[in-house]
Amino acid sequence: MSHDHSHDDDHGHSHYDSPASRRARSSFEVRAMALEAALVENGVLTTDAIDAFVDVMEHRFGPHHGARVVARAWSDPEFKARLLDDANTVLTEIGISGVEGNVRVIENTEDTHNMVVCTLCSCYPWPLLGLPPTWYKDYAYRSRAVVEPRSVLREFGLEIDPDVRVAVWDSSAEIRYFVLPKRPDGTEGMSEDELAALVDRNSMIGTAVVAAPA
Ligand code: FE
Numbered sequence: 342m343s344h345d346h347s348h349d350d351d352h353g354h355s356h357y358d359s360p361a362s363r364r365a366r367s368s369f370e371v372r373a374m375a376l377e378a379a380l381v382e383n384g385v386l387t388t389d390a391i392d393a394f395v396d397v398m399e400h401r402f403g404p405h406h407g408a409r410v411v412a413r414a415w416s417d418p419e420f421k422a423r424l425l426d427d428a429n430t431v432l433t434e435i436g437i438s439g440v441e442g443n444v445r446v447i448e449n450t451e452d453t454h455n456m457v458v459c460t461l462c463s464c465y466p467w468p469l470l471g472l473p474p475t476w477y478k479d480y481a482y483r484s485r486a487v488v489e490p491r492s493v494l495r496e497f498g499l500e501i502d503p504d505v506r507v508a509v510w511d512s513s514a515e516i517r518y519f520v521l522p523k524r525p526d527g528t529e530g531m532s533e534d535e536l537a538a539l540v541d542r543n544s545m546i547g548t549a550v551v552a553a554p555a
Pocket of ligand 1: 459461462463464465512513514
C-alpha cells in the first residue's frame with residue numbers, strides 16, 4: 342500500500358526551498374505518514390477516506406474555479422461589483438461550495454497591486470485555488486511577504502512599478518483573501534473560457550500578474 346500525500350507543486354522560485362526547509366518538510370512527512378498509519382490501524386480512518394479527501398482537494402477544488410470567477414468578473418461588471426461586495430454569497434450562487442470562513446476579493450488596479458499571505462500558518466481559499474503551494478506555507482514567504490513584499494515579488498519574477506502601491510493581505514481562519522488580477526490588454530472580445538485559460542494560480546495569490554496573450 343503506497344500513499345503519496347505530498348503536494349509539492351512548486352515550480353521554480355527555489356529561494357524558499359532551502360536544504361533546511363526540505364529537511365523540515367521531510368520530517369513533517371514522516372510524522373504525517375506515522376499519524377496516518379496509526380489512525381488507520383486503530384480504525385479511526387480508512388485509507389479510502391483519506392484518498393477521497395485528497396481527491397476532493399486535488400480535483401473538485403482548484404485554481405480552475407478561481408480562474409472562472411476572475412474571467413466572469415472581467416466580463417460582467419455587475420457580477421464583479423457583487424463579488425467584491427459579498428464573495429461568499431456570489432460563490433454559493435455559482436456552485437462553488439466548501440469555502441471556509443469569509444472570502445474577500447481584492448482587486449488589482451492601476452494604483453495598487455495586492456498579494457496574499459498567511460503569516461500565522463497557511464490559510465487559503467481552497468475551493469477557489471486548491472491546495473496551497475509549498476512556498477505559501479514556508480516560513481520565509483510568510484515572514485518576508487509582509488516586511489519586503491517587493492523583494493519577494495521580484496524573486497517570483499514580478500517587478501512592481503515604484504508608483505504602484507503594494508498591499509499585503511494577511512489571511513486567517515476568518516478571512517481568506519483572493520486577488521482579482523488586472524485584465525491584460527489585448528483580451529477585448531475574448532470569451533470567458535478564453536479569459537479563464539489565461540489566469541493562473543499565482544496571479545490569484547498576487548505573486549504573478551496575468552500576462553497578455555501571446
Ligand atoms: Fe493560516
